[in-house]
Amino acid sequence: MKADSATDVEERARAKRPRGRAWRRARLALVAFVAWSLLAWTAAEALIVKAELAQPDALVVLAGSSTYVERTRRAAQLFQEGRAPSIVLTNDNELSGWSVDEQRNPLFVERAAGELKRQGVPAEKIEIAPGAVSSTYDEAVRLREYANARGLKSILVVTSAYQSRRALWTFRRVFEGSGVAVGVSAVEPGEQSPRAGVWWLYPLGWQMVPGEYVKMIYYWVRY
Numbered sequence: 001m002k003a004d005s006a007t008d009v010e011e012r013a014r015a016k017r018p019r020g021r022a023w024r025r026a027r028l029a030l031v032a033f034v035a036w037s038l039l040a041w042t043a044a045e046a047l048i049v050k051a052e053l054a055q056p057d058a059l060v061v062l063a064g065s066s067t068y069v070e071r072t073r074r075a076a077q078l079f080q081e082g083r084a085p086s087i088v089l090t091n092d093n094e095l096s097g098w099s100v101d102e103q104r105n106p107l108f109v110e111r112a113a114g115e116l117k118r119q120g121v122p123a124e125k126i127e128i129a130p131g132a133v134s135s136t137y138d139e140a141v142r143l144r145e146y147a148n149a150r151g152l153k154s155i156l157v158v159t160s161a162y163q164s165r166r167a168l169w170t171f172r173r174v175f176e177g178s179g180v181a182v183g184v185s186a187v188e189p190g191e192q193s194p195r196a197g198v199w200w201l202y203p204l205g206w207q208m209v210p211g212e213y214v215k216m217i218y219y220w221v222r223y
Contacts, residue, residue, distance in 0.1 A: 037197070041196050041197045043209060043210075043213075044162065044196035044197075044199050044209050045196050047162045047163075047164065047209065047212055047213075048161045048162065048164055048165065048186050049164050049168055049184060049186065050164070050184060050185065050186050051182075051183040052156070052183055052184075052185060053155075053183035055083065056083065056155055056156035056181075056183060057152040057153055057155060058087070058156075059084045059086070059087045059088065059155070059156050059185075060087075060088045060129075060155050060156065060158065061089050061090070062136065062157060062158070062159040062167060063089070063090045063091065063109065063139065064163075065092070065094050065096065065108045066192060066204060067192045068108055068111060068112045068115065069115055069191070069192055070160060070187045070191040070193065071158055071187055072112045073115065073191070074158050074185065075158045076119030076120065076121050077119075078156070079121050079125070080119075080120060080121075085125070086127060087125060087126050087127070088146065088155075089116075089128045089129065090109070090129050090139045090142065090143070091107065091109040091129070091132055092109070092132065093107065093132040093133075094107065095107060095108070096108045129146045130142070130145075130146070136166060136219075137170055137219070137222075137223060140174035140175070141174055143171075144175055144178055147178070147180045148180075152180060154180060154181040154183070155180060155182055157182065157183065157185070158184075158187065159184065159185075159186065159187070160187050160189070160192070160208070161193055162199075162208045162209055163208075163212060165212075165216070166212065166215060166216050166219060168182070168183075169216075169219070171184070173223060193208060194208070
């Protein structure tokens, strides 16, 4: 058998190099993807907290135009379980889309109240806290006033998962010294909020997770 020449060996080696480089790049890409997926999941999960109260005096649903359905459904579920006698909504004074039935653009707080009714919550058990709000901090201030005016001793805040840590921190800070116990019930992501493992695949997820960290830093510095 004729031995391979030095030229043949060199040509075969050159032919293998692109395949070797492509395989190394593929492995690096896979490692990077796995690392990013774990980091993204961890970052999302770190935002989710729960501080349940067994029998709060009222459930409070925070305003949120993009997530009001999942929040109100969770509040309705808790109400149907007998966890609290009433549900309080906050009003961010934002208009929703056009309603064919009503021939107008209802406020999102009206949409939220309607969703609660569709879930079986009696209208007389739903109340909108007085005054418009523009932030979670505003909501906490308004609700402290509401709780004091009505003699409430405990409230359970219902909000989306990725807002739960900041909401709990804000409410407990604002309610400090009020004598009102505050808890948080975080909605399980997956309905309107993307799940923790895949939030980065959705534009809304980038608002909810990285955006929430920006808000947390601002709140820690500001309040």
